[in-house]
Amino acid sequence: MPQIPPPSPSSSAASFSPASRAAVVTALRAAGCVFAEDEAELILAAARTPRELAALVDRRATGLPLEQVLGWAEFHGLRVVVEPGVFVPRRRTELLVEEAVAQAPEASVVVDLCCGSGAVGAALAAALGPVELHAADIDPAAVRCARRNVGPLGGQVHTGDLFEALPARLRGRVDVLAANVPYVPTDEVALLPPEARDHEPPAALDGGADGLDVLRRVAAEAPDWLASGGCLLVETSERQAPAALEVFAAAGLAARLAVSAELYANVVVGTRR
Incomplete structure (x- = not known):
């Protein structure tokens, strides 16, 4: 010491x-x-x-991430609680929030899937105003942390695997479905900085062989949960973006890619036709 x-x-x-x-x-x-x-x-x-x-x-x-040392991270103008062992929100993910607000400024039902700390859901609720907010994660530690961030905004947090965690009454009603899915290819997880590799949950990082396994699952089920004109937003890498767009299109979503050179961020936006 x-x-x-x-x-x-x-x-x-x-x-x-x-x-x-x-x-x-x-x-x-x-x-x-x-x-x-x-x-x-x-x-x-x-x-x-x-x-x-x-x-x-x-x-x-x-080697503990600074945000876990401090107990908070700055994200989209908010101070978000970050507990040990929970995925730390990245600044690049602010593009996902900005695209969601631009795509659906009148959204009334918002879901933050793979929510981690709940940073995306909290930022969307803060930007959109009063919304019905739900967040979900398979990791109980993330769920506990997310409750501290979205609870004060009236949000509900659910535990479970992707859509299995959500109340059935949300089916066909979601205006914004934000899913910051893991997208690091399995073979590349070991190459991540120690802060992420050693102190964040593997399930929040590992996206399977090509990094798109969870993205495929989310895109396949999303149309059943989206309202008419509702949108799905998923962060990915520049390299994976073309394949991700194809996955969205195959699921029946009208897909486009949003890019921020400043944030080094890529977000695929899919709208229910």
Whole structure:
């Protein structure tokens, strides 16, 4: 555990001296954190005592994702709770939210499938206004975390495998079906950064042999759950996008690809004909 100098005598317990800040930055740099200065500021702001600060720095230095160290992630203007062992929402996934809002600005029923922390559902509810919000995940840890994020927005969270988790009354009523499915090919999971590979659930990363197994399952069943004109949105990679578009079309959805060079993001949008 790194040695953190005590706060300045004239400061509150949460205000750390320049020596403390320097020690945190040094420890994070030694651990290989590329943005050590930025991470140090966030960790310093979260700590209340030198002991707590040292513990947070130690957790980050052992490879725990920063968001799991802090207990939150910034996503689409929201501070989303992120618990240990839960998939950390990526900034690139904000494109999925933006495309959903643009595609269905009057949506009244929203589903966040493979919800993880519930970040996408929470962001959609915040952007769209009052909606009937449902989120679902097969991982009980994700479900517990998602309840903390979508519960205050009036959302319901369900446990189960994809559509099996959803109430039957939603069939044919969903205006926005957001599914941030796992899409890393099985053979490439081992190549992911240790933060993801070692600290996030494999089921949230591994998309099968070509990375599209879960996407295929979602696209095949989505038309039965979408309202007329409702849309399915799934994040994928640039390499997988052409195949993903074909999967959507084969399911009977009118498909298009949204791309953000800034976010390095690709989202397939399918609308029920």
